[in-house]
Amino acid sequence: MTVTIASWNINSLRLRAGLVERFLREAAPDILCLQETKSPVEKLPLERFETLGYRWNAARGQKGYNGVVILSRLPAEADGHHDFCGMGDARHVAIRLANGVVVENFYVPAGGDEPDPAANPKFDHKLRFLREMRDRFSAAPPRRTVLVGDLNIAPREDDVWSHRQLVNVVSHTPIEVEHLAAVMEAGGWHDVVRSHQPEGQLYSWWSYRARDWDASDRGRRLDHIWATPDLIGHARDSRILREARGWEQPSDHAPVLASFEI
DNA sequence: ATGGTAGGTCTCCTA
Numbered sequence: 001m002t003v004t005i006a007s008w009n010i011n012s013l014r015l016r017a018g019l020v021e022r023f024l025r026e027a028a029p030d031i032l033c034l035q036e037t038k039s040p041v042e043k044l045p046l047e048r049f050e051t052l053g054y055r056w057n058a059a060r061g062q063k064g065y066n067g068v069v070i071l072s073r074l075p076a077e078a079d080g081h082h083d084f085c086g087m088g089d090a091r092h093v094a095i096r097l098a099n100g101v102v103v104e105n106f107y108v109p110a111g112g113d114e115p116d117p118a119a120n121p122k123f124d125h126k127l128r129f130l131r132e133m134r135d136r137f138s139a140a141p142p143r144r145t146v147l148v149g150d151l152n153i154a155p156r157e158d159d160v161w162s163h164r165q166l167v168n169v170v171s172h173t174p175i176e177v178e179h180l181a182a183v184m185e186a187g188g189w190h191d192v193v194r195s196h197q198p199e200g201q202l203y204s205w206w207s208y209r210a211r212d213w214d215a216s217d218r219g220r221r222l223d224h225i226w227a228t229p230d231l232i233g234h235a236r237d238s239r240i241l242r243e244a245r246g247w248e249q250p251s252d253h254a255p256v257l258a259s260f261e262i
Numbered sequence: 263a264t265g266g267t268a269g270g271t272c273t274c275c276t277a
Contacts, residue, residue: 011268011269011277012268012269012270015269015270036269036277038269038270039270063270063271064269064270064271064275064276065270065275065276065277110276110277112276112277122276152277207266207267207277208266208267208268208277209265209266209267209268210266210267211266249268252267252268252277
């Protein structure tokens with residue numbers, strides 16, 4: 001069967017539950033992983049998504065910050081969550097489908113403005129979070145797993161609107177790119193979206209601060225879908241739904257989707 | 263070189 005998995009940093013699920021409903025109706029993914037839900041789980045309107053057939057979910061939340069949710073219309077069970085860096089942040093949750101495929105949903109710390117771990121605790125946190133991801137994947141290599149999320153790093157030169165102008169900007173610095181590569185190496189991960197679109201500019205995020213995000217197109221590819229080696233050959237297509245960035249009162253991120261024959 | 267916008271919470275933090 002074909003299973004479509006989507007990832008979207010929604011920037012407040014309570015404010016944008018209507019946009020999520022629109023996306024579920026129009027794109028009809030089997031599984032939707034959300035980040036920055038910004039709410040305790042008990043205050044999320046999950047019943048609105050159950051009505052659309054998304055009867056299974058796994059969620060982690062906290063007041064005002066972070067938060068990760070997985071909605072599924074396929075039967076799924078919770079497959080744990082991990083408190084990276086031991087700060088109590090809701091940045092990771094996972095489910096397991098009946099066929100054994102695991103879906104991991106991550107929200108990696110943004111890292112603040114200054115790309116210096118000695119001067120900026122948020123950047124240090126981001127790098128420590130990535131090293132902990134690396135170490136956990138080294139200790140327990142994932143199998144039959146899809147990893148998605150807002151990883152807050154645009155690793156390639158064509159993942160940003162200007163490599164030259166962003167090489168010292170948090171999200172695209174060499175040390176972040178190296179840390180992300182180490183996470184990929186440790187888990188044996190493959191970049192699903194780039195496996196289908198190996199060339200050319202590709203973005204999933206455009207700042208709210210641009211006068212005209214669409215015209216200036218100063219985007220970055222911060223949101224990713226990865227697969228383990230045993231699944232990468234089953235990935236059939238992938239895309240970024242840029243048009244959602246232009247919806248009414250949008251998130252600053254667009255959804256990323258991929259399908260798998262599994 | 264700088265400032266620009268958005269969301270949540272409780273006056274400023276985070277992105």
